[in-house]
Amino acid sequence: MKLLALIASGRKKGNSVIASSYIAKQLGAELEILNLTKMNIEPCKACYACLYGEECRIEDDVSVVYEKIKQSDAILICSPVYWLDATGKMKALIDRQFMAIPHLREFSKKYAAIITPHGFEELKGWASATHIILAKVLGLNLLINVEINAALPGEVLTSNENLEKLNKVVEAIKNKKKIVLQNQCPICLNTVFRIENGILCPICGSKLNENLEVIERGNRLELNWMIEHYNVLRDMKEEFKRKKGEIIKALKVHGYET
Numbered sequence: 001m002k003l004l005a006l007i008a009s010g011r012k013k014g015n016s017v018i019a020s021s022y023i024a025k026q027l028g029a030e031l032e033i034l035n036l037t038k039m040n041i042e043p044c045k046a047c048y049a050c051l052y053g054e055e056c057r058i059e060d061d062v063s064v065v066y067e068k069i070k071q072s073d074a075i076l077i078c079s080p081v082y083w084l085d086a087t088g089k090m091k092a093l094i095d096r097q098f099m100a101i102p103h104l105r106e107f108s109k110k111y112a113a114i115i116t117p118h119g120f121e122e123l124k125g126w127a128s129a130t131h132i133i134l135a136k137v138l139g140l141n142l143l144i145n146v147e148i149n150a151a152l153p154g155e156v157l158t159s160n161e162n163l164e165k166l167n168k169v170v171e172a173i174k175n176k177k178k179i180v181l182q183n184q185c186p187i188c189l190n191t192v193f194r195i196e197n198g199i200l201c202p203i204c205g206s207k208l209n210e211n212l213e214v215i216e217r218g219n220r221l222e223l224n225w226m227i228e229h230y231n232v233l234r235d236m237k238e239e240f241k242r243k244k245g246e247i248i249k250a251l252k253v254h255g256y257e258t
């Protein structure tokens with residue numbers, strides 16, 4: 001089995017690297033680590049060229065990530081919490097994923113797991129939710145999402161609780177079976193919720209009760225939803241043409257040059 005770890009941490013032997021290597025060892029898998037901090041990932045220019053089937057106009061390393069995913073059987077998104085969220089390079093990669101459109105069907109056959117180390121339990125924030133977004137916009141089949149408490153480099157293997165979580169990741173990948181852990185959305189495995197007339201999962205859009213059981217299933221960011229959403233975005237070009245006069249008028253009223 002070929003395992004690819006997408007890591008956006010500056011630490012050479014940090015918890016993300018060690019956790020990925022532990023999982024690979026338990027699976028008897030060959031591990032390749034792509035350290036995003038070493039890669040050139042430019043910000044999206046919002047030109048929408050790729051949305052209309054053109055090549056991305058930015059020449060950088062995003063396509064390297066696709067090549068590596070194609071060569072892998074399963075993908076670990078294994079990367080730390082920085083200031084309650086994913087690290088900047090991870091978000092930079094997410095922002096470029098209109099580019100993944102031609103790969104979505106192929107990538108939907110690839111299994112994925114998320115491992116998010118944090119230094120402080122009370123500061124773990126929503127980084128794992130951001131990591132779920134990456135899995136979704138790449139079209140990957142997410143099996144498990146674990147949040148790991150480990151601050152010091154390599155500390156990840158010092159607690160039984162962490163080892164149990166990493167072993168669950170191994171189990172999910174080995175059996176190709178989704179595992180929902182405590183306090184997670186049963187649909188998309190998210191751990192962070194909004195209160196809007198009850199509990200709402202902001203990722204998949206499912207309505208949940210206080211035991212996080214599904215009242216109404218959402219399908220947001222799932223493959224078919226994504227394909228439909230990209231059609232909606234393409235239609236917005238026509239909407240912009242229709243609304244352009246109104247937009248220009250409003251800008252002029254408020255003193256903006258057009």
Ligand SMILES: Cc1cc2nc3c(=O)[nH]c(=O)nc-3n(C[C@H](O)[C@H](O)[C@H](O)COP(=O)(O)O)c2cc1C
Pocket residue numbers: 009010011013014015016017079080081082083084085117118119120121123124125150151152153154
């Ligand atoms: C700039 C920076 C910001 C961090 N912010 C947080 C944070 O908001 N919450 C938290 O729990 N840990 C935070 N940490 C700690 C890391 O998440 C933790 O050390 C983690 O194990 C690092 O993973 P790594 O060893 O794979 O790099 C931060 C670390 C750095 C360097």
